[in-house]
Amino acid sequence: MLKLLTSPATVAAALTALFLVACGDGGPLAHPLITRYALGHPLAVATVGLFFAGAAAVLMRAVGHRAERRAVAALAICRFPTTADALAWAGESRLAAPSRVRGLLTDPPPADRAETRLGALHESAADRLHDGYGLVRTITWAVPILGFxxxxxGITLAIAGIDPDGLGESLGEVTGGLAVAFDTTALALALSLVLVFGTHAVQGAELSNLERLRDVAFRALLPLCPAAEEDPVRAAAADVAELMRRRAGDLAEVHAAAWRGSLEEMRSAWAETLTESRAAFAAGIRAETAAAAEAAERRQQAAGQEFLSAVRAATDAMTGAVSRWSDGFEEAAAADVDRSDRLRDLADSLAAIAERTEAHSMIAGRIDAGLATVNEAGHFEEAVHSLTAAAHLLTMRLGGVPGQSAPQPTSAHVVPSQRRAA
Structure with a gap:
């Protein structure tokens, strides 16, 4: 009856009932968010109940861990004079520390095998601890499944509530179905996170206590185990093992000597083979080097001949080009000399023209002066003679023909002159 009342299912049912009462009208947990997420749908209520089942299992493991930790601490300070005292301390308790004492000392093994038995008992306790969290792991897996x-x-309800003929009227049912879908998922994920972290904390504490129990059991219980007895069979087996070990050592030495001889022979053979290979390789390299040197010399001679031919051709081409350039330079120099002579003649001609122009200017001035004198003095004949002499002089200066007399002015020519002078 007591075991039934303290089972995780009973504790979970009690916690779920208390939660529902507390979330009712006037309860201490009455809040719109709690009512919406935890009580909005039967699946949400089932998720809350499953969470309380996992929480109850973790809580009961935590309570049991406190008793286990106290038992390990008590075993650490105990010094048992005899095996009977240790068994009396363990009694009928189902805690891990008393169970470890009973498992080792009920039929105590010799000291050389006690350590092996303690290791086996520790592994068995660790397996039982892992199996003890099977229900919690299942619930932690099932809570998110309920949310999904x-x-x-919720999505099914939302789709079923869609009315193509009255979308506005069916909008409430659609949003209600979507609210169920998202609210249950959010609730399940949040509760599964709480379970995961709580389980990790309690299980880690129990594993640490179990490791401490192993160390305490080694220190406190190994001295109570009887010493190892001399066993003839074991002694004979030890002698045989020692003899086999010596024989194995001798065989190993023989094999090692044989291997060393074989390796030495192989090394000598490899050294001879390597020497022959090196000699053959060197001879081949020398032959190839001589042939390559001869071929390279031939190629070098051919290349030298080609280079000399190319140099000769280039020299001839350059000589012809220089000759042509020299002839061109001579022709240009002769043309420059001819051009200089022509320029000199042109300069002389220009100087002569300038002198003639100056004489013409002087004669024109004399004519103007003579006309002025005629106009003033009225000596027409003298003016005519002066004009004739000036015209004759002008003709001579301008390149007239020598020996040809100047034309005599007529009266027809004089009259206009007199008129112009007047």
Missing amino acids: LGTVV
Whole structure:
């Protein structure tokens, strides 16, 4: 009866009932968010109940861990004079520390095998601890599954509530179904996180206590185990093992000597082979080097001949080009000399023209002066003679023909002159 009342299912049912009462009208947990997420759908209520089942299992493991830790601490300070005292201390308790004492000292093994038995007992306790969290791991896996199931149900309700003829009227049912889908998922994920972290903390503490129990059991219980007895069979087996070890050592030495001889022969053979290979390789390299040197010399001679031919051709081409350039330079120099002579003649001509122009200017001035004198003095004949002499002089200066007399002015020519002078 007591075991039934303290089972995780009973504790979970009690916690779920208390939660529902506390979330009711006037309860201490009555809040719109709690009512929406925890009580909005039957799947949400089932998720809360499953969470309380996992929480109850973790809580009971935590309570049991406190008793286990106290038992390990008591074993650490105990010094048992005899095996009977240790068994009396263990009694019928189902805690890990008393169970470890009973498992080792009920039929105490010799000291040389006690350590092996303690290791086996520790592994068995660790396996039982892992199995003890099977229900919690299942619940931690099932809580998110319920949330996803609520998501599927909510989406199904939303799709079923869609009315193509009255979308406005069916909008409430659609949003209600979507609220169920998302609310159940959020609730399941949050509760699974709480379970995961709580389980990790309690299980880690129990594993640490179990490791401490192993160390305490080694220190406190190994001295109570009887010493190892002399066993003839074991002694004979030890002698045989020692003899086999010596024989194995001798065989190993023989094999090692044989291997060393074989390796030495192989090394000598390899050295001879390597020497022959090196000699053959060197001879081949020398032959190839001589042939390559001869071929390179031939190629070098051919290349030298080609280079000399190319140099001769280039020299001839350059000589012809220089000759042509020299002839061109001579022709240009002769043309420059001719051009200089022509320029000199042109300069002389220009100087002569300038002198003639100056004489013409002087004669024109004399004519103007003579006309002025005629106009003033009225000596017409003298003016005519002066004009004739000036015209004759002008003709001579301008390149007139020598020996040809100047034309005599007529009266027809004089009259206009007199008129112009007047």
